Amino acid sequence: MPQAPDSTLDAAAPDSRTLADRVFTRLQDDIVLGVLKPGVKLGEAELAARYGVSRGPLREAIRRLESRKLLERIPHVGTRVAALKAADLIEIYRVREALEGMAARLAAENMTEDEIAGLWELLDQHAQQPDLQHDTAYYQHAGDLDFHYRIIQGSHNATLIDLLIGEIYHRVRRYRYQLSTTPKRPQKALGEHQRIVEAIEARDGEIAELLMRRHISRAREYWEARQNESVD
Amino acid sequence: MPQAPDSTLDAAAPDSRTLADRVFTRLQDDIVLGVLKPGVKLGEAELAARYGVSRGPLREAIRRLESRKLLERIPHVGTRVAALKAADLIEIYRVREALEGMAARLAAENMTEDEIAGLWELLDQHAQQPDLQHDTAYYQHAGDLDFHYRIIQGSHNATLIDLLIGEIYHRVRRYRYQLSTTPKRPQKALGEHQRIVEAIEARDGEIAELLMRRHISRAREYWEARQNESVD
DNA sequence: GCGGGCCCGATTGTCTACAATCCTGCTTGA
DNA sequence: TCAAGCAGGATTGTAGACAATCGGGCCCGC
Numbered sequence: 460m461p462q463a464p465d466s467t468l469d470a471a472a473p474d475s476r477t478l479a480d481r482v483f484t485r486l487q488d489d490i491v492l493g494v495l496k497p498g499v500k501l502g503e504a505e506l507a508a509r510y511g512v513s514r515g516p517l518r519e520a521i522r523r524l525e526s527r528k529l530l531e532r533i534p535h536v537g538t539r540v541a542a543l544k545a546a547d548l549i550e551i552y553r554v555r556e557a558l559e560g561m562a563a564r565l566a567a568e569n570m571t572e573d574e575i576a577g578l579w580e581l582l583d584q585h586a587q588q589p590d591l592q593h594d595t596a597y598y599q600h601a602g603d604l605d606f607h608y609r610i611i612q613g614s615h616n617a618t619l620i621d622l623l624i625g626e627i628y629h630r631v632r633r634y635r636y637q638l639s640t641t642p643k644r645p646q647k648a649l650g651e652h653q654r655i656v657e658a659i660e661a662r663d664g665e666i667a668e669l670l671m672r673r674h675i676s677r678a679r680e681y682w683e684a685r686q687n688e689s690v691d
Numbered sequence: 692m693p694q695a696p697d698s699t700l701d702a703a704a705p706d707s708r709t710l711a712d713r714v715f716t717r718l719q720d721d722i723v724l725g726v727l728k729p730g731v732k733l734g735e736a737e738l739a740a741r742y743g744v745s746r747g748p749l750r751e752a753i754r755r756l757e758s759r760k761l762l763e764r765i766p767h768v769g770t771r772v773a774a775l776k777a778a779d780l781i782e783i784y785r786v787r788e789a790l791e792g793m794a795a796r797l798a799a800e801n802m803t804e805d806e807i808a809g810l811w812e813l814l815d816q817h818a819q820q821p822d823l824q825h826d827t828a829y830y831q832h833a834g835d836l837d838f839h840y841r842i843i844q845g846s847h848n849a850t851l852i853d854l855l856i857g858e859i860y861h862r863v864r865r866y867r868y869q870l871s872t873t874p875k876r877p878q879k880a881l882g883e884h885q886r887i888v889e890a891i892e893a894r895d896g897e898i899a900e901l902l903m904r905r906h907i908s909r910a911r912e913y914w915e916a917r918q919n920e921s922v923d
Numbered sequence: 924g925c926g927g928g929c930c931c932g933a934t935t936g937t938c939t940a941c942a943a944t945c946c947t948g949c950t951t952g953a
Numbered sequence: 954t955c956a957a958g959c960a961g962g963a964t965t966g967t968a969g970a971c972a973a974t975c976g977g978g979c980c981c982g983c
Contacts (some may be wrong), residue, residue, distance in 0.1 A: 472949090475975065476766040476767065476945085476965095477766045477767075477937080477964095477966085478965080478966065479754070479964065479965090479966090480766075484979085502933095502934075503933095503934080503935070504934085512967090513966065513967050513968070514935095515747065515750075515965090515966065515967070515968095516966065516967095518751055518935095518964085519750055519751055520753045522711070522751045522754050522755050523754050523755070523758055526755055526758055526759075526857075527758075528853075530696075533975095534708040534709050534712075534935080534936085534974085534975095535709075535935055535973075535974045535975055536934085536935080536974090536976095537934070537935075537938075537974080541968095547849075547850065548847060549874075550848050550850035550851065551850055553793060553797065553848055553850070553851060554790070554793070554850055554851055554854060556790040556793065556852075557790050557792065557793035558786070558790065560788050560789065560955090561786070561788065561789035563928095565785065600710065608911075614780045616777075616785055617782060618782035618783055618785075618786055619782065619785060619786055620875075621760075622786060622854070622858070626858070627853070665901065666706075679742060708936095708974090709935090709936065709937095710936075710937070711936085711937095734963080734964090735964070735965095737961090737962090742942075744937085744938090745937065745938045746938090747936080747937060747938070748936080748937070748938095748966090765946095766964085766965080767944070767945045767946060767961085767963080767965070768945085768946065768947090768964080769963075770963075770964095775973055832950085893963095
């Protein structure tokens with residue numbers, strides 16, 4: 460069963476104990492999924508009513524989303540949803556290249572045999588996806604994310620996991636969901652995934668890192684090529 | 692003139708417009724510098740009195756410090772200063788290796804000639820430091836940080852800069868200040884710094900990245916070796 | 924007609940006070 | 954001795970009010 464990544468990709472429980480945490484999650488989802496469109500101004504009173512909370516917890520949530528770069532706030536002026544800039548995505552890919560490369564290296568060193576077996580199962584399921592040729596939803600969205608998600612977890616480095624899952628991935632997800640970005644290379648990507656797992660299985664951290672960096676580099680180059688057709 | 696890194700290493704202005712921002716900065720400094728010791732429980736009322744603010748802005752500051760992993764909070768129980776674990780430092784070094792390696796690569800590609808000239812000046816000043824042999828304060832603290840700080844800025848990648856300066860470096864600084872960690876290798880480190888700048892000057896991103904990763908790896912290995920003498 | 928300065932409205936920032944919720948530790952009883 | 958329950962304390966959430974600040978529009982003078 461292709462255990463899909465947590466809908467929020469977040470460590471926080473879905474029904475967190477405090478109101479501020481729940482508002483944080485809901486607001487984040489609304490931003491990532493595009494319910495709240497980039498550049499929209501968010502009044503505090505308006506948001507408080509929207510989520511049925513008072514301004515206290517709401518402001519705590521806003522501060523956290525601001526530090527995740529999903530919201531932009533100007534003191535005494537207001538809060539707005541961060542814009543989606545093509546240049547930012549390129550920058551993020553550089554960071555992913557570095558961090559996920561390291562994650563692949565550490566995964567090769569630290570993953571358990573069970574985790575590696577799970578990776579192979581995951582890739583088998585991807586290979587059997589009927590719509591692999593049509594680059595439709597599953598593979599590019601849940602599937603690709605799920606693969607990278609597992610490699611990151613496999614690093615067994617809590618700091619690294621937290622940075623990637625907690626800080627970086629939500630920004631990437633925004634582009635996936637809102638720009639319907641579907642690089643038309645699912646088969647190629649699947650092959651790259653397979654080679655990465657081979658390196659991990661061989662416990663060859665150096666190669667795993669190299670392959671992962673190349674894998675992400677290619678996605679970045681794809682975007683750099685289209686940067687002219689512009690996003691904003 | 693060796694423009695020293697901002698005392699807070701933060702983008703936020705020292706006299707930020709809002710109270711919450713100021714409290715955030717002051718509280719962060721108190722944690723990083725060890726005024727508030729690891730593990731200490733922080734009552735909201737107590738802190739509010741300490742900084743002369745009400746609970747509102749204080750809680751916003753706490754949330755942000757929590758997401759930076761400087762505070763640990765358990766809902767309905769309390770907030771305490773995050774512990775300093777040796778294992779965490781090792782994890783952070785892995786992340787630095789990946790991110791600062793990438794920063795060095797991008798610096799080689801993107802730094803201006805003026806920035807590179809500034810780097811050489813900085814290293815010249817370090818070389819002339821009389822107490823270089825005694826590994827005293829300046830070099831290891833401000834100096835080393837300053838060098839890495841400039842390389843990071845030289846990447847000209849805002850996302851990367853923000854992650855390293857905003858999220859990672861404050862955690863590292865805690866260890867420097869509170870454990871009086873003075874690896875006894877300032878001369879060796881200086882030589883490594885010089886070779887990195889040489890690679891950047893030659894616009895050789897690959898070598899710059901490799902050298903920076905090695906440089907940071909060595910620091911990590913130093914810590915791994917002492918992990919037994921334990922920190923906690 | 925045009926530019927600059929000023930005032931007003933709206934929003935954000937902050938504080939106080941109080942109610943509600945939850946954790947912790949102790950007491951009590953079997 | 955152990956477990957269940959209760960009380961105390963602290964934190965969390967809410968409400969209301971006021972102060973501070975910013976932006977936009979209006980008016981005046983040139």
